[in-house]
Amino acid sequence: MTVTLAASETATERPLALTLGDPCGIGPEILARALVAGAIPGAFVVGDAAVMRRALACQGLEAPVVVVERPGEAASVPAGAVAVVEPPGLPAGLAALPWGRVDARAGAAAACCVRQAIVWARAGEIAGIVTAPLHKEALAAAGEPYPGHTELLAAEAAGPGATVPAVRMMLANEELRTVLVSIHLPLREAIEQVTCSSVLETIRIAHRSAALWGQPRPCIAVAGLNPHAGEGGLFGDEEIRHIAPAIEAARREGIDARGPYAPDTVFMRARHAPGHPGEFDLVVAMYHDQGLIPVKYLGVEQGVNVTLGLPFIRTSPDHGTAFDIAGTGRADPSSLIAAARMARRLSAGCSR
Incomplete structure (x- = not known):
């Protein structure tokens, strides 16, 4: 009808x-x-x-x-x-x-x-x-x-x-929020998007947007790109050349950004669960699957995609x-x- x-x-x-x-x-x-x-x-x-x-x-x-x-x-x-x-x-x-x-x-x-x-x-x-x-x-x-x-x-x-x-794309549920530096790109191209300027812009957008859900000064964890966040350059130097300088620049602007952290553990550290308060309010991830897999693993039925900016x-x-x-x-x-x-x-x- x-x-x-x-x-x-x-x-x-x-x-x-x-x-x-x-x-x-x-x-x-x-x-x-x-x-x-x-x-x-x-x-x-x-x-x-x-x-x-x-x-x-x-x-x-x-x-x-x-x-x-x-x-x-x-x-x-x-x-x-x-x-x-x-x-x-x-x-x-x-x-x-x-x-x-x-x-x-x-x-x-x-x-x-x-x-x-x-x-x-x-x-x-x-x-x-x-x-x-x-x-x-x-x-x-x-x-x-x-x-x-x-x-x-x-x-x-x-x-x-x-x-x-x-x-920027953010995927969120009640336990974890992740914001992505790049979105729908082949992995090779996504890695090329990990520059100081793109990481810094992502941190800025995440920081500004957090006020909308009641966190005017969020604690932002920044994931590394490489295993163990590069291990001091042994497994890649993007952390040294791009990610760490972006974090330092954000901190000079008064943003509480920290890292880069090993991507295989930072999401567990940020997760807010019963009896386990997360160390961070959100995580900046370097590419699509790095940030989305942890949130979706916690349950697709409660996950929300938010376009920030x-x-x-x-x-x-x-x-x-x-x-x-x-x-x-x-x-x-x-x-x-x-x-x-x-x-x-x-x-x-x-x-x-």
Whole structure:
């Protein structure tokens, strides 16, 4: 069932925009489950109403899909319903695409939804963006020049002709936070990104952003790149030439940065667990897998991806499109719900 509200029905509180993600993956399913359960109040889907109806049906959920015209109208949608704003330019026929398949139309749809959410975020119409997973192959098949969400958001956050902001990816749960120097790069290229300037910029972004979650002066551990953090140059000299100078420069700026520490133990030292208070508030990691494996090992269901450095709030679940279970109704919305809660928390920090 689809219900349409009139444009005059508006709300005063800014909602969260939940982008559709890849319509062939589990994004629509976890969005539907979370919204019908009332787990993400004050939110709407940027996406395709027919896709959301299909997601509800595959899980045996009965709930109305309410099409609204603007973000502010989402508050008028009844509890238990799914509010959807369909952005202009959305490809047709998305609900007919097969589950679990790479399709250029799906990649184009995911990018279209993110771009529209960015427009609303820049205009101050929404509290933040929570992105459901997209598929990088589908994004590339659609002709998008970006390898993932983070790069797309950074490129378009400031508007046409403006300087692209320096952003970093943080993966976080209640026990551990890691911020990455580089993101979606081949490992050889990621190692080349470990320079004094890039490490220092990562430390600065992490330091500034921590105030949003209540840590105006965080203790930041910086991981080394090489085994044993280079062992004094025996196993590589990036720590001596780049990482240690970046830490020293950050400390001169008043940032509590420490290290470089051996990457095989620093995450254990930073972990906050019952009976084990962590030594650090967050860890700066040198490349994608170095920082993400420790957080994901602690439980994908509570992990949240946060893009630091944007002029608005953006979070996402820490899992992908899960094509292998898409359409089965088995997808767990826990990480999406955690991402929405994080977005609200960070939005409150921005407004202080």
